[in-house]
Amino acid sequence: MAPKLQAGDFKNRARFEARAVGDDGYGNPVSGDWEEKFKVWVALRPGGLSEAVVAARLEGxxxxxxxxxxxxxxxxxxxxxxxxxxxxxxxxxYAINAQPDGLTMPGFIYFQAKSGVAA
Known part of the structure; x- marks a missing residue:
């Protein structure tokens, strides 16, 4: 069940960025640098921690x-x-894990974001 959200839950300011799309000079699209799209207030809830062994190192x-x-x-x-x-x-x-879901709660969009991974 989705949590009940109140105005006081939106206490973190987040900036959302997307890769700029450029041209390689031959008409092919290439991804460029990150560019800011907008800033909004977000409600953040812990979703857990995980650890993985990558290249013989423990990464959280x-x-x-x-x-x-x-x-x-x-x-x-x-x-x-x-x-x-x-x-x-x-x-x-934070990398956005999956396509955001606007159907869970009317008026809100929910998604999971993960730190420590490539965005």
Whole structure:
């Protein structure tokens, strides 16, 4: 069951970025640098931690359950984007795991974001 959200839950400011699409000079699209699309207030809920052994090193990741208010901007978010959350002056980067879901709760969009992985 989806949690009940209140105005006080949206206390983190997040920046959403997508890769710019450029041209390689031969008419082929290539992905460029990250460019900011918009900033919105988000509600973040812990989604758990996981550890994986990659190249003989233990790497930890943090999963967040993210809720944003549904709008024309937030409906554009895809799994190819990334989310940057400024927390006490430190920018934390999160990859968006899957296509955001706007059907779970009317008026809100839900998705999971993961830190420690390539965005």
């Amino acid at each position: 990741t943090q999963v967040l359950n993210v809720y944003v208010r549904a709008s024309t901007q937030t409906r554009q978010i895809t799994s190819e984007w990334r989310m940057i959350v400024a927390d006490h002056g430190v920018d934390r980067e």
